[in-house]
Amino acid sequence: MTQIETQVQKSTIDGRKLSLEQDFNINKYKKAKTTWVDPSHHKRRRSGFRQLTKAYLAGHSRLSSNNKVEPYAVTGTEEWLIKAFDNKKVSLSEHDLSEDQVMIKNKGRRIIGCTKRTTGAQLKSDCKILESETEFVSRPATVIINSEDNNLSLEPLECSTTRMVLRDIPENTGLESIVSQIKGGPLKQVTILKDPSSDLTNNTITFEFVYKADAIEFMKYANTNMFKINGIHHQVIWDNRPIVRDPKNDYLLATQDLNEPQKTRCLILKFNYKRKVTKYKNKFTNTIIKFDPEEMIKDFRMFGEIQAFTPVISRRVCVSIIFMDIRDSIMAMECMQNPTTYMYKRYHKKWTFWYGPDFTDQPCLT
């Protein structure tokens, strides 16, 4: 079933017949759809680059360029929600939501606030409420987040069980060496803590998983001798210290769409240009495209510290930017989609961008 068919079916259920010609710009939608990777390709046997790259992309949201403003939901107490989303711009809605939900508006976004922690099952029912009670937008309503399932917590003291610490890191062992050995699932944040009394550059590193289950799996793996960084087994411990962090951008953690795969620290950008197909195998020729990553790194560094900037294997110029913090990556993505920003002007048309998989999103094999 294609996505357009899904939309029509949902609108019928909603009792509101929508004219596709009026409410959707079909041309735009189709244009976006042509570049959409169908997750149903997942099970196909892949041997070529195109298929393998698709496999890499599948399951990760490629945000189309014609996204409209969508509602999404966050969890927290009503008092906290109002505080978190800036007193001046919040207004509670009279929408007929369930008892534990409030509708608030912030910077043009409609936000469903859940005043108690929800489970995955509850979130699905929340989705239905949201669809029936709000106008139909370009995609099904987006809901979120603070469930036990994904542990994307907004409250700073709640997620210590997903955070770990690695101490006494030897000299000449950089962040890349460490992160390359971390497995289990996507990370929310990596932090380098420098001990002022030590000369070492990276004395202690803390890292926080998005999912609690992944963190537990990694901890099991890290306790075996299989976990080695440059030949040395390091002890990983849970970091139960309270997090002191700026809550300013924490609302970004709540923008996860249940219908889309995980938002990650990794952004992938692919350059849009008409590609002249050259069969290198036969012609033995190469065209090295001029590409200077420095400016791009400079642009994205504005959002936060970058852990790595790497090339991606693709038929077009393609790079990935891995931030230290998932919120920086979400912020960068939002900026690239916001027509009023510099990042939009610079990247929106020239580049296609989406969330890529975190390098640590690999199962722990023992």
Add this chain to the structure above:
Amino acid sequence: MSKITYSLPLHNNKNLPNQNLVTDASRYNHNKKPRSGISSSGNGLSSHVRNIYTNGTTQFSLPVKYVAIQILGKGSYGTVCSARDVTAKATQNNKEPLLAIKKITNILNREILLKRAIRELKFMKFFQGHKNIVNLIDVELILEKPYDGLYCYQELIDYDLAKVIHSSVQLTEFHIRYFIYQILCGLKYIHSAGVIHRDLKPGNILCTVNGSLKICDFGLARGIEQIAVTAVQQQDITNYVATRWYRAPEIILSRKPYDKSIDMWAVGCILGEFYNRRPLFMGNDSMHQIYQVIKTLGYPPNQLLVEYGSVKAWNLINNNSFSTTEKKDWISVLPGASADAINLMDNLLCWEPDKRISVFEALDHRFVDNVRRNNDEPSCPHGIFDFEYESHLKSMDALKEYLINEISTFRANRK
């Protein structure tokens, strides 16, 4: 005897309960007697029951926890297949627990292959945990024919560099710098342990979609001290060192011991291949290989050939079949290469091994400046790899026993 039926992806599937799995020396000594006692594991499957997979002449015997998916490649060493670990959990984002299984065959028939298998295992253990070297997950030795061989369970990587280079993947100067930098980082780690890889080529460098490289296949690796041997032994060694196209000229021409610089020559060949999208020197045999090098680098200095002291080198001095002996300009050979790349090529691909830059100098080269992470270029913390063990292993039985002990140690240390 318990039987397990699986839907297996390869042809003629059967299961093979009670197969002798050799994991320690004591069991090896009794491997001719099938074990009658089968211990049950938590999932109700016997820990000694194994599944076998056959596809033509390829035969795999795997523990029940691994389900073979497809054959990835075959070579003189054996076969590699992909598999799924059914006992490991997928990540919350549904990343499946996949791995690659390399079966090294014929090791029990030929001493040299057994020696290589031992070396490979020891190097994989020694270099475990480096970001640019492939990780070994498990290893086991199977003695029953036709499944016999050393099974190395490794992380599964999407591509190798040969696939990347010889496809329509778009490479930019940034890609090439980043790849070369990672190769140099891996090589620094290897060289710092006094080990020469000796078979560096795009096919032995694995590459993930996000551009992380991992060096694999240590079957031909040797210690630097080991190579300072007698001339007769040296001649024997050169016969199987390095894939020809990436072979340094001194391996073919010289009777003297070679050193780490042969790996740097291979790095130069790979760098050229990135720009050219085909191997730089494609020789059909060892002398044709030298002629291919001469076409680009010009004639080697006579003094150097005299120093090599081999018949091949002497014949080369007296050979006037080339119309030109001038070195070609790299810019004409490698279209699109930057000035930095050309300078690095000059330093990597030169006839004289002494003039070739070391891996440490290459990491300081401005070609990799933009992608360099100064604080993340570790040397091997275990020091120089000790090859002393090889001098004590004089017979096939001694080698076998040593391999079994190595496997046993590795498996014990995993926990």
